Amino acid sequence: MRHLLLSLWLCLSLLSSTKAAENDYAFSPTNNTRIESAFSPDAGGEQLVLKVIDAARRSLYVAAYSFTSANVARALIRAKRRGVDVKVLVDESANQRKANFAALNLLVNADIPTRTIASYTLHHDKYIVVDGKTVQTGSFNYSAAAAKSNSENVLVVWNHAQLARRYLQHWEDRWGQADVYQSVY
Numbered sequence: 001m002r003h004l005l006l007s008l009w010l011c012l013s014l015l016s017s018t019k020a021a022e023n024d025y026a027f028s029p030t031n032n033t034r035i036e037s038a039f040s041p042d043a044g045g046e047q048l049v050l051k052v053i054d055a056a057r058r059s060l061y062v063a064a065y066s067f068t069s070a071n072v073a074r075a076l077i078r079a080k081r082r083g084v085d086v087k088v089l090v091d092e093s094a095n096q097r098k099a100n101f102a103a104l105n106l107l108v109n110a111d112i113p114t115r116t117i118a119s120y121t122l123h124h125d126k127y128i129v130v131d132g133k134t135v136q137t138g139s140f141n142y143s144a145a146a147a148k149s150n151s152e153n154v155l156v157v158w159n160h161a162q163l164a165r166r167y168l169q170h171w172e173d174r175w176g177q178a179d180v181y182q183s184v185y
Helices: 002-016 045-055 070-081 098-109 144-148 161-176
Strands: 034-040 059-064 085-091 114-117 127-130 134-138 152-158
Touching: 034 045, 034 144, 045 070, 045 127, 045 134, 045 144, 045 152, 059 070, 059 161, 070 085, 070 098, 085 098, 085 161, 098 114, 127 161, 134 161
Parallel strands: 059 085, 085 114
Antiparallel strands: 034 152, 059 127, 127 134, 134 152
16 A cells, blocks of 8 residues: 555656646646555555545535445535535436436435436546545546445545645546436435
């Protein structure tokens, strides 16, 4: 784990040596940037996602492919009740089953703005932007299968506003292309 974190830090450091004017994708780590990683099903993937959601104080924007996780839905609802601005964006075609409807309806019925996007073959994004400064990303779908049976990864870059802005720009673009999800019950 330590080796992985050091490798990620080195990669961020190397990227920072590239001129930002020439490459909008280069990010310099800040003094208080932290990186955490976890995996599923047995190495804390879902717990790290929940930790990120529970850390939100102002805003929490989710981009998801498949969404069925009752645990993630409950954490998002808790955040909303704390006064956090929570919004969720999901792929339309990947969220057409009963379990998807149940999870998404929980969100909508808790007054969490939720949209579905069908503009792309797959909206395969899986990330959360928290408070404009933290990004959780990786292969982890916000689903029961991701937590319990799939081999998935979760990466969190804490306190990196520059990276968070980039993800938020992408999220806002996709949000603008999406349709409001209506509760089916």
